[in-house]
Amino acid sequence: MMNNQVRLNCGIAMPLIGLGTYSPQNDRKTTELAMHTAVKMGYRHFDTAKIYGSELALGNALNQAIQDRTVDREDIFVTSKLWSSDHHDPVSALKQTLRNMGMEYVDMYLVHWPVKLKPGSNSAVPKEEEFVKVLDLENTWAGMERCVDMGLCRCIGVSNFSSKKIESILDFASLPPAVNQVEMHPMWRQLKLRQNCGNYKIHVSAYSPIGGPGNSWGSTDVIENPIIQSIAQKNKATPAQVALNWGLSKGSSVIVKSFNQERMKENIGSCYLKLDEEEMREIDKLEEKKIMRGEFLVNETTSPYKTLQDLWDGDI
Numbered sequence: 198m199m200n201n202q203v204r205l206n207c208g209i210a211m212p213l214i215g216l217g218t219y220s221p222q223n224d225r226k227t228t229e230l231a232m233h234t235a236v237k238m239g240y241r242h243f244d245t246a247k248i249y250g251s252e253l254a255l256g257n258a259l260n261q262a263i264q265d266r267t268v269d270r271e272d273i274f275v276t277s278k279l280w281s282s283d284h285h286d287p288v289s290a291l292k293q294t295l296r297n298m299g300m301e302y303v304d305m306y307l308v309h310w311p312v313k314l315k316p317g318s319n320s321a322v323p324k325e326e327e328f329v330k331v332l333d334l335e336n337t338w339a340g341m342e343r344c345v346d347m348g349l350c351r352c353i354g355v356s357n358f359s360s361k362k363i364e365s366i367l368d369f370a371s372l373p374p375a376v377n378q379v380e381m382h383p384m385w386r387q388l389k390l391r392q393n394c395g396n397y398k399i400h401v402s403a404y405s406p407i408g409g410p411g412n413s414w415g416s417t418d419v420i421e422n423p424i425i426q427s428i429a430q431k432n433k434a435t436p437a438q439v440a441l442n443w444g445l446s447k448g449s450s451v452i453v454k455s456f457n458q459e460r461m462k463e464n465i466g467s468c469y470l471k472l473d474e475e476e477m478r479e480i481d482k483l484e485e486k487k488i489m490r491g492e493f494l495v496n497e498t499t500s501p502y503k504t505l506q507d508l509w510d511g512d513i
């Protein structure tokens with residue numbers, strides 16, 4: 198069995214399998230029930246964000262589990278994220294997150310995207326007039342560091358950041374980012390970004406680790422891929438387990454969403470798999486298909502990013 202935690206550059210340990218909480222239906226009761234089931238099943242790492250609208254449900258479920266002594270607060274790892282309209286004031290944004298969750302601190306707070314929107318813009322797909330052209334990352338990061346100083350979170354990091362943007366943070370950071378959470382799976386392997394982050398001791402966490410089947414903004418057919426399916430069959434595993442184990446084998450944590458009890462069990466069981474070198478090589482040869490998550494943040498006239506290459510600084 199694989200070591201189930203990673204020690205981050207900020208000194209704390211993070212469980213390698215995280216449960217995603219974004220669901221388009223965003224039904225509080227369903228999310229709460231799924232989170233409650235997950236804690237009982239052994240999940241200890243939970244990923245939310247202001248923009249997902251799942252902070253309240255997750256907080257309710259975790260607080261209930263703490264109250265009924267299913268788990269201690271110290272044994273769970275909670276990540277939330279600074280939405281793009283809150284870059285001007287991370288401290289107030291995180292305080293609101295903590296109120297939503299009924300918690301005193303989160304373990305990890307991430308800058309969700311390297312994009313700034315006007316205060317109050319709370320749509321996941323911003324309108325043209327909501328973009329702010331200049332992102333002062335130094336100011337944002339100073340606010341993130343204040344969150345740590347104030348004990349509102351234990352660690353800070355980024356999400357959807359290219360190597361170049363990470364390097365620009367390192368130029369002025371007192372605390373380096375501990376994590377870069379990006380889309381990563383067998384068909385978007387993020388080799389270059391993983392190498393660069395590795396050099397800076399920044400942990401790469403994989404979201405959409407099975408390709409995000411069914412996502413309205415697009416998904417990659419990782420679990421339908423014949424190579425992934427044949428490796429699964431050989432190992433008496435499922436394609437999702439193969440995809441997750443591939444991410445874990447690369448040293449990444451995986452943030453996978455399921456609210457279905459059977460699939461939640463299946464996913465957490467992925468750590469018991471052992472892919473051999475030949476199987477890893479076969480996966481590393483798969484054609485990459487990069488669904489461009491950031492597409493909604495690219496706009497010729499209003500966004501600082503005219504193309505996806507601008508947003509990713511050539512990392513894709």
Ligand SMILES: NC(=O)c1ccc[n+]([C@@H]2O[C@H](COP(=O)([O-])OP(=O)(O)OC[C@H]3O[C@@H](n4cnc5c(N)ncnc54)[C@H](OP(=O)(O)O)[C@@H]3O)[C@@H](O)[C@H]2O)c1
Nearest residue numbers: 217218219244356404405406407408409437453454455456
């Ligand atoms: N930082 C960012 O910008 C960012 C962006 C996207 C996502 N995220 C985070 O990452 C999490 C996961 O990403 P994601 O939801 O895009 O992708 P994902 O975890 O790769 O895929 C989730 C989808 O796969 C289904 N599924 C889960 N386990 C399965 C299995 N074993 N077999 C077949 N289908 C399965 C789920 O449905 P059921 O629930 O019905 O099982 C759901 O529709 C999100 O919830 C969020 O927390 C972060």
